Amino acid sequence: MGSDTACALVVDDQADPLAAAVAAELERLRIAVRHIVASGLGLANLNFERDEVMFDGLRLTAVFFRAGPWTPFAEGFRADDASFASMEVSSAWLAIINRPTIAAVNRPDAELWTTRSEWAVWRRRLLAAGVPCIDLDVGSVDGEYAHWLPWGGGVASPPGEAPRRLFASALTKATGLTSSVWFAGRTYPDTRCPPELGGVLNRHGIELAGITVDDDGRMAAVTARPPVDEGTAHVLAPLIAQRLAQRVLAPA
Amino acid sequence: MRLCVVGDDADFSARYICWLAEQRGVEVDFLPEDRLGVGWSFAVLDDGRQGRVEIGDRTLDFDEIDAAFVRLNPEPAVPEELGIDDTAKPVYAIERRHGLHWLLDRAPFAVVNRPHAGRSNLSKPYQMALLDSMDLPVPDWIVTTDAGRARDFIGRWPEGAVYKACSGLRSHVRRADEQLLERLIEGSSPVVIQRYITGADVRIHTIGERAFATEIYSESVDYRWDEQSTRYAATEAPAEVVARCVAAAAGEGLDLAGFDFRRTPDTDWWCLEMNPVPTFLPYEAMTGHAIGDAILDFMLPAAKLDRERSPLLSGAGVSSS
Numbered sequence: 230m231g232s233d234t235a236c237a238l239v240v241d242d243q244a245d246p247l248a249a250a251v252a253a254e255l256e257r258l259r260i261a262v263r264h265i266v267a268s269g270l271g272l273a274n275l276n277f278e279r280d281e282v283m284f285d286g287l288r289l290t291a292v293f294f295r296a297g298p299w300t301p302f303a304e305g306f307r308a309d310d311a312s313f314a315s316m317e318v319s320s321a322w323l324a325i326i327n328r329p330t331i332a333a334v335n336r337p338d339a340e341l342w343t344t345r346s347e348w349a350v351w352r353r354r355l356l357a358a359g360v361p362c363i364d365l366d367v368g369s370v371d372g373e374y375a376h377w378l379p380w381g382g383g384v385a386s387p388p389g390e391a392p393r394r395l396f397a398s399a400l401t402k403a404t405g406l407t408s409s410v411w412f413a414g415r416t417y418p419d420t421r422c423p424p425e426l427g428g429v430l431n432r433h434g435i436e437l438a439g440i441t442v443d444d445d446g447r448m449a450a451v452t453a454r455p456p457v458d459e460g461t462a463h464v465l466a467p468l469i470a471q472r473l474a475q476r477v478l479a480p481a
Numbered sequence: 482m483r484l485c486v487v488g489d490d491a492d493f494s495a496r497y498i499c500w501l502a503e504q505r506g507v508e509v510d511f512l513p514e515d516r517l518g519v520g521w522s523f524a525v526l527d528d529g530r531q532g533r534v535e536i537g538d539r540t541l542d543f544d545e546i547d548a549a550f551v552r553l554n555p556e557p558a559v560p561e562e563l564g565i566d567d568t569a570k571p572v573y574a575i576e577r578r579h580g581l582h583w584l585l586d587r588a589p590f591a592v593v594n595r596p597h598a599g600r601s602n603l604s605k606p607y608q609m610a611l612l613d614s615m616d617l618p619v620p621d622w623i624v625t626t627d628a629g630r631a632r633d634f635i636g637r638w639p640e641g642a643v644y645k646a647c648s649g650l651r652s653h654v655r656r657a658d659e660q661l662l663e664r665l666i667e668g669s670s671p672v673v674i675q676r677y678i679t680g681a682d683v684r685i686h687t688i689g690e691r692a693f694a695t696e697i698y699s700e701s702v703d704y705r706w707d708e709q710s711t712r713y714a715a716t717e718a719p720a721e722v723v724a725r726c727v728a729a730a731a732g733e734g735l736d737l738a739g740f741d742f743r744r745t746p747d748t749d750w751w752c753l754e755m756n757p758v759p760t761f762l763p764y765e766a767m768t769g770h771a772i773g774d775a776i777l778d779f780m781l782p783a784a785k786l787d788r789e790r791s792p793l794l795s796g797a798g799v800s801s802s
Contacts, residue, residue: 275671277606277624303670314670320648321624321671324606339600339607346579353586356528367583368524380579395518397580
């Protein structure tokens with residue numbers, strides 16, 4: 230690829246196989262791809278002005294960003310600079326992913342990008358949109374509950390009284406919590422979820438998500454950075470690549 | 482009438498709001514973040530439809546609280562008596578912070594500001610694009626790691642450029658100069674370089690639909706770090722600029738916001754930033770703008786004073802409402 234060549238960028242935190250699979254699919258579709266490990270973003274040559282983004286001399290048309298905002302992006306920086314540099318890189322890429330000229334499947338807004346408790350943000354948004362969600366009490370020191378939803382994500386057994394007070398633990402009586410991957414209106418594996426969910430995700434710029442629901446199909450959690458296993462990655466990668474390719478060839 | 486002030490008990494703005502509220506006969510409870518779970522605790526039940534705050538042996542139901550004012554410390558302490566080791570403290574503090582956010586986001590009373598509001602401030606390029614889209618023109622800018630592109634950009638503007646951090650970390654704004662270019666050649670994380678606008682700094686605080694404009698005179702590029710030469714004076718902003726600020730703050734969920742502008746000699750207003758946790762004490766103390774009182778008027782309309790001048794200045798007047 231020469232200078233000023235248009236290309237798609239795949240940022241990979243190597244936590245799962247999806248980024249590599251999407252990069253391979255984009256190449257198969259003859260879209261020029263730069264596939265980079267997230268930690269290398271910090272030292273890459275970047276220029277972002279208005280709607281033009283140049284990355285190591287290549288003009289970006291699409292970004293598939295498979296790394297969280299707290300990922301270390303600053304390999305090669307001095308140890309005492311690395312944390313600051315990572316934050317600077319993360320802030321720049323939030324803006325880039327949200328430019329309309331850059332094709333993306335997920336365009337997280339600033340709140341989603343900067344919170345460490347994504348499910349809590351989604352719960353507020355889902356409830357505001359009238360989407361059925363599981364019951365939830367926060368900070369309650371008495372009462373029987375089935376699960377604890379730590380603010381940082383995941384599902385755990387309810388903690389004792391002291392942690393409930395100290396962390397204002399989020400507790401639910403909902404049972405049978407199961408997780409799946411959502412992409413563009415379908416779930417993998419097929420999972421019952423509220424029909425209004427897709428509208429809320431779309432309104433907030435998200436097509437690829439992880440969802441957790443209870444026995445009754447009520448929402449327990451959402452993440453725009455879902456872990457994806459090998460089998461699901463191979464199913465989703467062609468769909469994601471196709472979606473990005475369409476947007477690169479026919480930008481909005 | 483009861484106000485809870487939540488967060489950092491060493492924060493001057495928080496302490497000032499406490500004092501002002503007490504002057505009005507409002508009962509005030511300070512809820513320090515670093516004592517959550519040991520000095521006080523809370524429960525939010527059924528997504529905020531019910532809830533309570535426990536302070537020592539007192540319990541306040543949500544319907545006994547009228548409002549909360551929030552000032553969080555970026556690095557709140559962890560109670561020593563818990564014996565948490567240093568490596569676990571950041572994890573503890575993050576988990577506790579999110580619990581507190583839940584309270585402040587779900588509480589049925591007024592909260593200034595709710596924690597989810599104004600997050601765009603954590604990325605300058607993201608926020609600048611947002612401000613531009615809200616009819617608040619922002620001076621031209623680039624984000625770059627490249628010395629050549631930086632030099633080209635700076636050269637476009639006869640009055641030069643400044644540079645600043647991409648993130649919301651409080652950092653100096655400096656002249657974009659040879660030192661910056663050398664830093665970029667050596668290898669740097671991305672920086673924002675922005676056209677320098679000659680003119681006056683103006684800060685507009687918005688509280689709901691009210692606004693207070695302050696002009697700042699300083700010999701420095703970034704007056705916030707210059708206590709020696711900086712002077713403040715009350716000024717007026719055009720109604721359309723104020724209306725856009727009020728709309729932008731509301732769009733971002735901010736009841737209280739601080740907008741930074743550069744106003745040119747031709748009276749063009751260039752927006753630099755929208756701050757979701759604006760300090761207001763220096764502006765109030767130097768101009769007499771009754772900003773703290775306006776915050777209380779907004780949060781506690783039943784105890785409204787409509788004070789015209791700050792009590793921080795002598796001879797402050799109070800009008801009836």
